[in-house]
Amino acid sequence: MAKKLYYDVSKCLACKSCELVCAVGKSSSKELQAALSEETKPLSCVKVKSLESKNFPIACRHCKEHPCVSACIAGALSYDKTKKLVDYDRNKCVGCWMCVMVCPYGAIRDNKALKIPVRCDLCQDADEPRCLKACPVGAIIYLEEEELDKLLKPKKSV
Amino acid sequence: MSTKKIVIIGNSAAGVAAIEAIRERDNASKITVISDESYSAYCRCLISNYLAGTIDENGLIYRDKKFYADNMVELLLEKKAEKVDVKKKNVVLEDKTQIPYDSLIIATGASSKMPKDLKGVSKKGVFAFRTINDARDILNLTTVSHTSCILGGGLIGLKAAYGLKKRGQDVKIIVRSGRLMSQVVDNIASSFILKRFQDNGIEVLLNSDVSEIIGNGDMKALKLDNGKVIGCSLAVIGKGVSPNVKLIKETDIKTDKGILVDEYMRTNIENVYAAGDVCQAYDLTMGKPEINALWPHAVEQGRYAGANICGDNLKYAGSFGMNSVEFFGLAIISIGIFDGDYETLSYADKDKEVYKKVVIDGDRLIGALFVGSIANSGLYTRLIKERINISGIKDDLLDENISYAKIKNLVKEEKEKIYI
Ligand SMILES: Cc1cc2nc3c(=O)[nH]c(=O)nc-3n(C[C@H](O)[C@H](O)[C@H](O)COP(=O)(O)OP(=O)(O)OC[C@H]3O[C@@H](n4cnc5c(N)ncnc54)[C@H](O)[C@@H]3O)c2cc1C
Numbered sequence: 216m217a218k219k220l221y222y223d224v225s226k227c228l229a230c231k232s233c234e235l236v237c238a239v240g241k242s243s244s245k246e247l248q249a250a251l252s253e254e255t256k257p258l259s260c261v262k263v264k265s266l267e268s269k270n271f272p273i274a275c276r277h278c279k280e281h282p283c284v285s286a287c288i289a290g291a292l293s294y295d296k297t298k299k300l301v302d303y304d305r306n307k308c309v310g311c312w313m314c315v316m317v318c319p320y321g322a323i324r325d326n327k328a329l330k331i332p333v334r335c336d337l338c339q340d341a342d343e344p345r346c347l348k349a350c351p352v353g354a355i356i357y358l359e360e361e362e363l364d365k366l367l368k369p370k371k372s373v
Numbered sequence: 374m375s376t377k378k379i380v381i382i383g384n385s386a387a388g389v390a391a392i393e394a395i396r397e398r399d400n401a402s403k404i405t406v407i408s409d410e411s412y413s414a415y416c417r418c419l420i421s422n423y424l425a426g427t428i429d430e431n432g433l434i435y436r437d438k439k440f441y442a443d444n445m446v447e448l449l450l451e452k453k454a455e456k457v458d459v460k461k462k463n464v465v466l467e468d469k470t471q472i473p474y475d476s477l478i479i480a481t482g483a484s485s486k487m488p489k490d491l492k493g494v495s496k497k498g499v500f501a502f503r504t505i506n507d508a509r510d511i512l513n514l515t516t517v518s519h520t521s522c523i524l525g526g527g528l529i530g531l532k533a534a535y536g537l538k539k540r541g542q543d544v545k546i547i548v549r550s551g552r553l554m555s556q557v558v559d560n561i562a563s564s565f566i567l568k569r570f571q572d573n574g575i576e577v578l579l580n581s582d583v584s585e586i587i588g589n590g591d592m593k594a595l596k597l598d599n600g601k602v603i604g605c606s607l608a609v610i611g612k613g614v615s616p617n618v619k620l621i622k623e624t625d626i627k628t629d630k631g632i633l634v635d636e637y638m639r640t641n642i643e644n645v646y647a648a649g650d651v652c653q654a655y656d657l658t659m660g661k662p663e664i665n666a667l668w669p670h671a672v673e674q675g676r677y678a679g680a681n682i683c684g685d686n687l688k689y690a691g692s693f694g695m696n697s698v699e700f701f702g703l704a705i706i707s708i709g710i711f712d713g714d715y716e717t718l719s720y721a722d723k724d725k726e727v728y729k730k731v732v733i734d735g736d737r738l739i740g741a742l743f744v745g746s747i748a749n750s751g752l753y754t755r756l757i758k759e760r761i762n763i764s765g766i767k768d769d770l771l772d773e774n775i776s777y778a779k780i781k782n783l784v785k786e787e788k789e790k791i792y793i
Contacts, residue, residue, distance in 0.1 A: 224792045264778035271778045276791055285390070285676070286669035288418035290435045307432065309422055316697040316706050317669065318751035319784075320777045325704065325747060356793070367793060 217299035218357050220337065220344060222272045226354035227263065229270035233346035233355060234259040240338060240345040255328040260335040261346060262324075272346075272355070274335040275322045277301045283314035283323060305331060377402040379682060380464055380472055382454045382620070383480030384408035385417060386668050387649030387675035389436050391478050394679030396444045404446045405472060407464065409453040412505060413438050418668055420508040424536030433505065454481075459624045459642045476644045476682045479621065479632060480675060483614035483650035483666050485529070493586030499608045502533045511609065515540045520605035522546075522595050524583055526553040528698060530611025531570070535700055537609070538575055545576045545603060547583055547595070557696060557707040558742060561719070565726055565744050569703045614666055616651040629653055631664045636688045638678040646682060648674035655691035657758060658709045658739050665692040695754060697747070706750045709740035709757045720771050729771055736764040749775055759785050 235247075242250035242257035250257055261274040277300050284292045284301060291307035292314060294300070310330030314323045324333040338344045347357050356363065379395060381388045384406050392404060414435040422428045441448045453467040463473040485501035488494055498518075500511050511533075515521070521537045523530045526548035538544045546553075552563035553570070570577055578597070585596040586608065594604045616631035627633045627641045631653035638646045638654070649671035656663035670692040677689045695708040703726065710732050719730035725745065731753070732740035737760055741753035752775065756763055761783050769775050781789075 219791075221790065222792050262776065264774075264776035266778040266781060271781065271792060273777050282669070285672040288668045289416050309419060309428065311418075311699060312697045312704055312706065312747055312750075313669065315747055316695060316708065316750050317754055319755040321749040321752045321775075322777070323751065327702075327704070360790075363790070363793075 217297070218337075218359050219277065219299070220274065220335070220346075221356040221358065221363055223354045223356060224269050224271060226352045227270040227272060228352055228354075229263045229265060230351060231263055232349045232351060233261050233272060234263060236345045236349035237261050237335075240341070241333070255326075258324060258326050258333045260324075260333050273320060273322055275301065275318075276320065277337075278319070280319075282317040282319065286313040286317045288313055300337065301334075303332070303334065303336060308332070377475040377682075378473060379404045379476045379478070380474035381406045381478045381480055382457075382464060383478075383482055383617075383649065383651070384410070384414050384448065384450075385435075385480065385482055385649070386414075386671035387480035387482070387651075387678070388478070389414045389440075390672040390675030391480065391648060391679035391682075392444055392446055394676040395683055398680065398683040398685070400445070404444070405449065405474075406441070406446055407449045407452050407454050407466070407472070409451065410504060410506075411451050413441065413448065413450075415505060417503070420502065420505060421532035421536040423505070424508045424512060424533065425539035427539070430505070454620050456620050456622075457624055457626075457645075459626065459645060462644070474644075477646065478675070478678050478682070479626075479640075479645065479647040479651055480649045480671075480678075481617035481620065481651045482671075483616045485610060486613045486615050487610055488524075488612055491583065491586065493588065493592065494610075496586055496588050496592040497590055498588070498592035498606050499586060499610065502529055502609050502611060503614070508536075511537070511607065512540070514607050515542055518605070518607040519543055520545065520603070521607040521609065522583075522603060522605045523609050523611060525611035525613075526550065526577070526579075527556055527611055527613065528554065528696065529614075530609065531566075531700060532698070533609040533611060534570070534575055537607075538573065542607070544574075545578060545605070546570070547578045547581050547597070549580070549582045551579050553577065554705075554707075557694065557711065558705065558744075559712045559730065561721055561730075562705065562707075562711075562728055562742055562744050565703065565728060566700065566705065569701050569726075573701045614650065616653075616664065616666075618651060629662065633662060634674075636691075637681045637686065638674055638689060639681070646678040648678040654689065656693055657691040657760075658693040663692075665694050667692070667694070667696060669695070690758065693757065697750075703745060704743070704747045706741075706743040706747045708742075708750065708754050709738075711740050711742050715739065718767070718771055731770045733763070733767070736762045738763050738770070746773075748773070752777060752780055755784060756780065 238259040415433040463471045521542040523546045582598045587594040632647040650666040697706045716733040721728045727745035730742040738756045
């Protein structure tokens with residue numbers, strides 16, 4: 216099983232609910248009120264950016280090439296082939312920002328205060344990515360690639 | 374699949390990536406890795422963190438012993454490859470053992486350049502800074518040393534200075550040129566870095582050179598070219614690196630600065646590949662073969678060499694200078710060309726210690742510098758690497774809010790399925 220996040224840009228309104236729920240999910244308390252008063256403000260792994268009246272949620276896509284893994288001088292980033300996921304080991308990370316320097320999507324940000332890269336991990340600590348349910352318009356899709364293909368291909372009538 | 378004997382000399386970034394690429398494709402061939410060090414692969418770039426005491430030896434491990442077992446790799450540690458015989462197709466170790474190969478990857482990396490003609494350079498207390506052993510020897514001496522001198526203001530020298538400062542040494546950096554990191558950043562960025570080092574209690578002597586290292590056996594002092602003498606019992610040399618090519622000197626393998634390779638990481642000799650700091654591959658920003666002795670490139674090149682040994686025909690696009698470091702909380706990223714006779718756009722805020730600069734050649738981005746604020750720097754790496762025409766987004770290049778959305782329609786993206 217290797218689900219990924221996809222975004223339906225025809226639906227996305229850039230309401231940034233995904234950003235909010237993501238940041239809260241990355242806080243130590245995992246609750247909005249408490250998160251707001253945490254000393255180091257949690258950062259969202261997803262950022263919605265607009266171009267020509269369309270909105271694009273930008274987050275780590277766990278890409279096939281994953282240059283961040285090659286660039287990681289600390290061996291903190293690795294690629295899990297079965298989960299098709301870029302994995303992160305906080306214990307090994309030294310906060311050198313090589314990953315930020317090579318991410319082709321600008322999807323890794325530096326949390327300077329914590330010295331850790333802010334990067335979508337598909338909410339490994341939860342059942343599914345938190346942004347999924349938070350999106351009020353259903354623009355966020357979480358599927359395996361094959362399932363997505365089926366969904367996208369209009370059924371041919373016999 | 375036919376089984377081969379694959380030999381890899383060097384067990385670091387390039388060697389490990391080659392192992393992984395080979396085993397993704399071929400579980401049958403025999404892989405032998407030769408290393409003259411005594412550890413399984415470790416994070417060479419982090420020996421300064423180890424010196425600083427922010428990580429321990431365990432934290433340095435890049436691939437543990439299990440990795441070699443899992444990947445069915447015969448790992449020969451503490452064995453130096455003395456020479457390669459490309460006619461007989463074998464590697465001769467220092468102890469004269471011969472190791473035959475069908476395919477060979479030379480991933481021997483580089484060594485610190487030691488200024489041979491500097492008087493006293495071989496005295497005790499003078500160190501290179503390349504291996505765990507170097508770091509450990511330095512660390513041992515810090516228990517009795519009070520003042521440490523660093524020769525060279527490049528990345529390695531500064532990392533050593535940082536580590537030694539964290540260990541409570543009184544650190545002085547002696548730099549021949551007029552500024553720090555002169556090979557990778559411009560004057561303005563240098564001045565930010567200089568300030569950060571000085572603010573953290575490190576003395577930087579610019580436009581100075583060491584003329585002699587003084588002492589009997591153990592070093593006791595440094596003499597500068599202006600006659601001044603600095604008492605110190607520990608010195609680290611950070612004067613660049615040179616590729617480890619000695620073992621192929623007797624072969625017809627072509628070298629320039631390093632071993633020359635084509636876009637498949639092949640040398641001019643059949644079945645012999647090279648990758649990492651030892652090799653000189655195509656440089657995308659220079660448009661000619663160059664050594665870019667950097668970890669990410671070593672990994673990529675190793676991966677390409679491994680894949681191509683297995684019959685893939687993967688073309689390596691080329692490398693270019695890029696680095697990211699942080700000193701005392703100041704983040705610095707340098708990508709591609711940072712100066713010269715080109716169009717540049719820049720923004721500097723001295724108070725906030727933030728600096729951003731882009732270097733443009735016609736309608737291509739060829740370099741970018743970030744100090745203090747490094748968000749989205751990956752986008753610039755990509756614009757440079759893919760040689761994107763940036764004329765339409767020039768005005769956005771210094772904008773803090775630049776994002777992938779902005780460059781989305783310009784870059785090469787396989788049919789982008791992420792956005793539907
Ligand atoms: C202190 C320090 C900090 C660094 N920081 C950065 C950084 O921030 N970012 C970055 O990109 N890069 C950095 N680098 C550079 C980076 O470490 C190298 O680019 C990278 O290690 C190259 O990997 P490699 O596999 O080509 O060679 P190496 O890591 O040099 O490994 C080659 C191995 O081969 C062995 N070997 C050599 N000759 C023989 C022989 N004849 N027989 C057997 N074994 C042999 C060597 O002992 C060594 O173990 C840093 C380096 C140092 C020393």
